[in-house]
Amino acid sequence: MPRISNSTAKKTLIAFFLYLSAMVIPGIVVATESDIANGGGQPVLGERPNAGGAAESVLLEFALLDIDDIDDKEQRFSIDAYFEIKWQDLRLAAEPDKAQAGQIRVFSVDEIWTPGLTIVNDRGLSVKLPEVVFVDRDGNATLRQRISGSLASNLKLQKFPFDTQHLPIDIVSYRHTPSELTYSTDTTFIGDTSKFSAGGWDFELKQPEFSVFKLTQEKAGASQLTLTVSATRHFGFFILTLALPMTLILFMAWTVHWLQPDIAPSRLGMSTATVFSLIALGVSFRLSLPQIDYLTQADRFVMYSTILVLISLGITVLATRWVNEDRLNDAVRLTLLTRWAFPLVFALIIVLTLRA
Numbered sequence: 001m002p003r004i005s006n007s008t009a010k011k012t013l014i015a016f017f018l019y020l021s022a023m024v025i026p027g028i029v030v031a032t033e034s035d036i037a038n039g040g041g042q043p044v045l046g047e048r049p050n051a052g053g054a055a056e057s058v059l060l061e062f063a064l065l066d067i068d069d070i071d072d073k074e075q076r077f078s079i080d081a082y083f084e085i086k087w088q089d090l091r092l093a094a095e096p097d098k099a100q101a102g103q104i105r106v107f108s109v110d111e112i113w114t115p116g117l118t119i120v121n122d123r124g125l126s127v128k129l130p131e132v133v134f135v136d137r138d139g140n141a142t143l144r145q146r147i148s149g150s151l152a153s154n155l156k157l158q159k160f161p162f163d164t165q166h167l168p169i170d171i172v173s174y175r176h177t178p179s180e181l182t183y184s185t186d187t188t189f190i191g192d193t194s195k196f197s198a199g200g201w202d203f204e205l206k207q208p209e210f211s212v213f214k215l216t217q218e219k220a221g222a223s224q225l226t227l228t229v230s231a232t233r234h235f236g237f238f239i240l241t242l243a244l245p246m247t248l249i250l251f252m253a254w255t256v257h258w259l260q261p262d263i264a265p266s267r268l269g270m271s272t273a274t275v276f277s278l279i280a281l282g283v284s285f286r287l288s289l290p291q292i293d294y295l296t297q298a299d300r301f302v303m304y305s306t307i308l309v310l311i312s313l314g315i316t317v318l319a320t321r322w323v324n325e326d327r328l329n330d331a332v333r334l335t336l337l338t339r340w341a342f343p344l345v346f347a348l349i350i351v352l353t354l355r356a
Helices: 006-024 236-258 264-286 297-324 328-355
Strands: 028-030 056-071 076-088 104-108 117-119 132-135 140-152 164-173 181-183 188-190 201-205 209-213 222-233
Touching: 056 164, 056 201, 056 222, 076 164, 140 164, 181 222, 236 264, 236 297, 236 328, 264 297, 297 328
Parallel strands: 028 104, 056 181, 056 188
Antiparallel strands: 056 076, 076 140, 104 132, 117 164, 132 140, 164 222, 201 222, 209 222
């Protein structure tokens, strides 16, 4: 049995969709070869409608249906979205004697000119709808599509877990420069953020931003449209899983100094246990973050807490040594001083962490 290539199968599915559209949806007809050329017979494919003239104006209406996951370690976020890209191509306008009110023709994207938009930070998006363009009798074209999958985002984690991330959807045309294609200022970005399924975040949609995408300054670049979602993290989870256990470990280290200095085995055993517990907790927490070369606020809290516990261990060892040297009074005074200084230093740690 002969094998069917992927491109052939794709074209067959699109043709089947066009046939169903013409059969089922009133007012929609399948475009013929004569529809794909203007009155002079010039091909539409490949050359933009206003070639040599003004830039094409492209309107994008983007509806963000869901953000279902934000992966801190992989620096990815997953979306589900529907959008419509609209432009005018007078070469596709129907002849006056053949035009019918409300009639929509359907073209494959392989048959006519399209803006050639792509998402720069795409890391695994898939399309859900047939790749076709709907054109009315005046040459107004609309490409409708639904996409889902992962996008890359350079997360700024300095304030973690009290951070707000900006998740971009960067859209550019891989076919045209800014002098050939621009985005309409009527471009819209909508979504019901209260229904997003990613847990632990508050979302807000920002206004679309227009810029020029360049890889090098020598190149003309391409018009860029950036749709940004602001995501503010709920820090309650990390208070329960990091700050509270860390505080309990520090409390255990503090209780050592409420024991008499001459009870050496118990004091040294508790101090050593706090060090190992704190290191284990800090390492397990850090594995959930990417390999970044800066400290987050959570890292600072762990680091300062570790230093405090190590100092506490050192004071315990020193007090034990003074007891063995018959300097019990000195050991008692050191223990009393540490007993009251410890919570003050812990309060300073909290202030330094939050101000970082």
